Amino acid sequence: MAVQERKLLALLDGAATVETRGWLEVLRSATSAPHAMQRAYEIYARMDELADAAVDDPRVGAVAQAIADTIPDDMVQAMALGSEHAPPVHEEGGAFAEAFFADFAPAQAQAIREAMRLLYERTR
16 A cells, blocks of 8 residues: 555656645645654555455445544645646546556545545535
């Protein structure tokens, strides 16, 4: 999981525009918060446990909630501001989403989609 996250961050950093760079800076600052990396490694382990799970496994929702709970409100708001012209993050579709989710097992992808939906709901 950590390798996939680093790939995603490199992709986002390389594709960032002036308008979206702000939330990437918030993301970087969040990883320096106390215990942030410990929480991240705990989520990586829980995501790894979903590698062979079914999409409807009850752990999917729990992992999604854990992911959403680790994202500070200021980061959620920064991401929302940077995506004002994009479709809601919890909607499926598009080449980027297809490429991103292709690297995950189905239950892992579902956990991320559900976490994104939870984050989207926090912006409303």
